Every structure is written in structure tokens, then in C-alpha cells.
Amino acid sequence: MILCKPCAVCELLLYNTNSSVSKNPRRYSTVTATTERSITAASRKKMSADEARISLVLALASQASSLSQRLVMDLATESAKYLFPRRFEARNLEEALMSVPDLETVKFTVLSRRDQYEIREVEPYFIAETTMPGKNGFDFNGSSQSFNVLAEYLFGKNTMSDKMEMTTPVITRKAQSDGEKMDMTTPVITKRGDQDKWQMSFVLPSKYGSNLPSPKDPSVRITEVPKKIVAVSAFSGFVTDEEVKHRESKLRDALRSDNQFRVKDGALVEVAQYNPPFTLPFARRNEIALEVEKKQQ
Numbered sequence: 001m002i003l004c005k006p007c008a009v010c011e012l013l014l015y016n017t018n019s020s021v022s023k024n025p026r027r028y029s030t031v032t033a034t035t036e037r038s039i040t041a042a043s044r045k046k047m048s049a050d051e052a053r054i055s056l057v058l059a060l061a062s063q064a065s066s067l068s069q070r071l072v073m074d075l076a077t078e079s080a081k082y083l084f085p086r087r088f089e090a091r092n093l094e095e096a097l098m099s100v101p102d103l104e105t106v107k108f109t110v111l112s113r114r115d116q117y118e119i120r121e122v123e124p125y126f127i128a129e130t131t132m133p134g135k136n137g138f139d140f141n142g143s144s145q146s147f148n149v150l151a152e153y154l155f156g157k158n159t160m161s162d163k164m165e166m167t168t169p170v171i172t173r174k175a176q177s178d179g180e181k182m183d184m185t186t187p188v189i190t191k192r193g194d195q196d197k198w199q200m201s202f203v204l205p206s207k208y209g210s211n212l213p214s215p216k217d218p219s220v221r222i223t224e225v226p227k228k229i230v231a232v233s234a235f236s237g238f239v240t241d242e243e244v245k246h247r248e249s250k251l252r253d254a255l256r257s258d259n260q261f262r263v264k265d266g267a268l269v270e271v272a273q274y275n276p277p278f279t280l281p282f283a284r285r286n287e288i289a290l291e292v293e294k295k296q297q
Contacts, residue, residue, distance in 0.1 A: 098285035100274040103168045116254045117233040129201035137172045137198040146200040160213035167203040169272035230289045237281045247288040267291040
């Protein structure tokens with residue numbers, strides 16, 4: 001490196017600098033402190049931005065975790081309704097093995113019990129119903145199609161976009177001809193005598209009362225079911241047309257010996273199915289029902 005003598009300009013600059021520092025040392029201290037604070041503030045701003053991003057990520061993660069926990073709890077609650085079902089009072093071993101999901105069902109009072117059946121007074125309720133395709137009330141394809149149509153209404157395809165809770169049972173039922181008035185019950189499949197058609201219905205949650213949302217699907221109808229008295233006989237297994245005929249005949253025969261009640265004129269059989277498809281046959285609860293009335297003394 002080449003060194004040279006300081007020239008007049010360099011000496012002047014050096015002198016002025018030293019002179020300024022010696023004359024006003026506080027000024028330079030203030031400038032230095034201000035510069036350091038600016039650097040620190042900038043650093044803090046950068047840290048604050050990073051911290052804000054981290055806080056946002058943590059908040060979103062917390063919300064997601066909370067939502068996941070709620071979803072898990074809801075799923076667990078719904079699953080428990082099927083994993084820990086309730087049971088009706090049993091009259092025999094077959095009924096003792098039956099179970100039903102812990103879902104809302106039709107309210108009724110047991111008036112009397114017999115060896116083969118019981119008499120119930122059923123409270124009024126509302127149903128959503130639709131006409132089934134085909135001529136068989138227990139046809140798998142027809143039942144599945146109608147079930148899905150009603151489930152769509154229940155789970156949001158309605159004018160209020162309400163997602164209603166599932167209920168039980170689903171009832172299949174033969175109906176009278178179009179010209180006659182027909183009482184309705186729970187999820188119901190109804191056979192219209194003239195047209196050879198069936199109806200499937202879902203019981204609607206009681207909390208709505210008569211203020212139910214209207215279906216968006218014109219094939220779904222809302223109907224109120226009046227109070228009635230029915231004779232009910234329970235059985236397990238899967239429901240078939242042959243089994244229904246056998247159980248109906250057996251129930252009618254038993255009711256002929258009843259001293260208090262008789263089958264109401266024109267009464268048609270109803271079949272209630274309480275369980276989802278994955279339920280084992282021996283644990284399934286099905287019911288055959290006929291509307292009855294008190295005998296005149």
C-alpha cells in the first residue's frame with residue numbers, strides 16, 4: 001500500500017471532524033443511540049410480523065383441532081345410538097335379543113299385554129311419504145330408491161334447508177283404495193289397492209310440530225297421522241312378503257280371542273322395521289301392527 005503525506009484538504013477534513021466531535025459529543029451519542037433504536041425497532045417489527053404469522057397459524061390449527069374434536073364427538077354420539085341401543089320390554093327370549101337404535105320414535109302407551117301381542121295407544125305425529133316404484137313393498141331396489149328420496153328431504157332437500165335428525169322405525173303398509181281415507185304411521189310403505197302401489201314414510205322429528213319445511217321434491221308429501229290404537233306383534237330376522245303374510249294371519253287369529261279389542265273394519269297390516277341393514281338378524285326388531293278398537297259391551 002502507498003502512503004502519502006496528508007494534504008491540506010485531508011488535514012482540514014480531519015480537523016473539522018475532530019473539532020465537531022470534541023465540541024458536541026452528546027450530539028454524536030444521540031445520533032448513535034437513535035440509529036441503534038431504529039435498527040432495534042426494525043428488528044422488532046420483523047419479529048412482530050413473524051410472530052403474527054405464527055400466531056395465526058396456531059389459531060387456525062386450534063380452530064381446526066376444535067372442529068375436529070366436535071366432529072369426532074358428534075360421530076361418537078351418533079355411533080353410540082347404534083352401538084348402545086335400547087330395548088323394549090321382552091315377553092320371550094326372541095324379543096330379549098332384539099335391540100333398536102336410540103333414535104326418536106313414535107310415542108305410545110301400552111294398554112295391555114298378551115302372550116303373542118300387545119295393545120298400544122299411539123300418539124299423533126307427522127310423516128314424510130313417497131310412492132314406491134314397483135309392485136312389491138319389500139323389493140330391495142324400490143325400497144332403496146324411496147328411502148333415498150325421503151332421506152334427502154330429511155337431510156336438507158327442503159325449503160328451509162334444515163338437516164333433521166333420523167328417526168325410527170320404517171314401516172311398510174298396505175293401503176286402502178284412493179277413494180277411502182287412510183290412517184298413517186311411522187316410516188310407512190303403503191299399498192294402494194286399485195293401483196297396486198306402495199307408500200314409504202319417515203316419522204318426522206316432533207320438535208317441529210306442524211311447522212315443518214316443505215319438500216323440494218314434489219314426490220314427497222307431508223301428512224299428519226291421527227291418534228290410534230293398534231295391536232302389535234314383534235319378530236326378528238329379515239322381512240319378506242311371505243313372512244308378513246304369515247305374521248299377519250297369526251295376529252288376526254290371536255285377536256279373535258281377545259275379550260277387549262277387535263280388529264277395526266278395513267284395517268290393513270303395517271310392518272315396522274327399526275334397525276339399519278348391518279344389524280344381525282337375531283338382533284333386529286320388526287313389528288306387525290293392525291289397528292283395533294274396543295269391543296262394545
